[in-house]
Amino acid sequence: MSEIKVLFVTSEIAPLIKTGGLADVSGALPAALRAIDVDVRVLIPGYPQVMAQMGPNEVVASFTGIPGFPSSRLLFSIMKSGVPLLVLDCPELYQREGGPYADPVTGHDWVDNPLRFGLLCRIAAILGSDESPLSWHPDLVHGNDWQTGLTGVYLSVAAGAVPNIITIHNLAFQGNFRPKKVELLHLPPESYHINGIELYGNMSFLKAGLYYAWHITTVSPNYAREIQGDELGFGLQGLLRARSDDITGILNGIDTDEWNPETDKHLPSHFSAARMTGKAQNKQALQTRMSLNVDADVPLLAVVSRLTHQKGLDLLLEIAPQLVELPVQLVILGSGEAFMQESARDLALRYPGKVAVMIGFDEALSHQIEAGADMFVMPSRFEPCGLNQFYSQRYGTPPIVHNTGGLADSVVDCTAETLNDGTASGFVFSGMTTDNLYAAIVRAVGLYQDQRKWRVLRRNCMSKDFSWETSARAYRKVYLNVLGRTE
């Protein structure tokens, strides 16, 4: 196999900084690619969380006098996974308390996000061109989501530029700003055009990414199709349809070391498909920790999610009073929109012992929930790939999912036939209504009453292979195609 050098640009990476699935992908895919002869290095902003946790590092480059941007430096470090990290240190833009995108005090996006992520793109383009001060030169730059979207624009006017691709993890987040940012970010003025970075009177980081990338990937084959349609194209369906031949859907894998019920450091008890007693112990520990009634027999339904419209949890909250009558217990871990947080808290107060809610982001608890619950629910209105349905299958917690995006690609609905042929791995419902969600949960609870069949379903789930290897090979193929190389 010929070696390919790839600069992977991302705005979050697990375990250093995470708000969602992008971090999981950035934490795992580069390592999987390195295992198949792709020399990947990751470029990431130097947020305080990254600076504090990256370990030993050295300065490998300094950038001063880039028009429009403050001075910055690149620090080189190596992640525990062995993946080399290039940390973009620019205290003025990144060294502040709070999340990577938003001010924790106001809850609003940082006002200088165009500059913060504009610099990330500008530096990515420098590293992918003759301007690079590094001795390591990538063959290709691989960006992710809107935060990296301008990379291709800067590359388009750079000498000795290498090709670039972009992966869409969520088309709903676009990084759209007033047109005057074009000047501020020193983008070529002619790029502000319908055939360029203009989107309905704004300049759009994501549109730029999709327009200028040599190839576009997204995180499931089904989502790759859906985003070319009017319902889920978020205003970009026209461009995506025009570029249909340049779009590839590659299902995410998961970090099978981090998410392994046999070794998971967050779990009180370990288990495997062959030895399931540990799962019952996790259920008991979870019920105790969350102040739910300790009851081995009642099905425990779980949610770990951002509490946003996208995730469709408003439907679940609406039917919760009916669910607890089934009976079912409900555990929710999440944070997001205020009204959803409140109505979740309300339910916990109304149904003590039956509904438990933790508002916040808690990595350890998310593992304990995956392990201790019996079923996991993801009624997303749209879901580019989704990760929790993989984790829950691996932890023997069949997911109940809406028939959309990557959920449809990774969960096989349980029917007499699919249970028989060993493919069933959860419950899939079509049509985003409370009735349809309720019916799917009733189906799951019904099967749970037949513990023999439930064990078959759980075993199916736990025997599926969600490792990154298959996905990494698919990315490698995309890289080779873009570079016009064969093996």
Ligand code: ADP
């Ligand atoms: P998205 O990226 O749209 O939020 P994904 O399912 O792709 O959704 O990935 C979400 C990731 O974030 C998963 O690893 C999930 O476990 C994690 N997660 C989401 N909310 C929380 C939370 N409140 N606490 C801990 N982990 C969370």
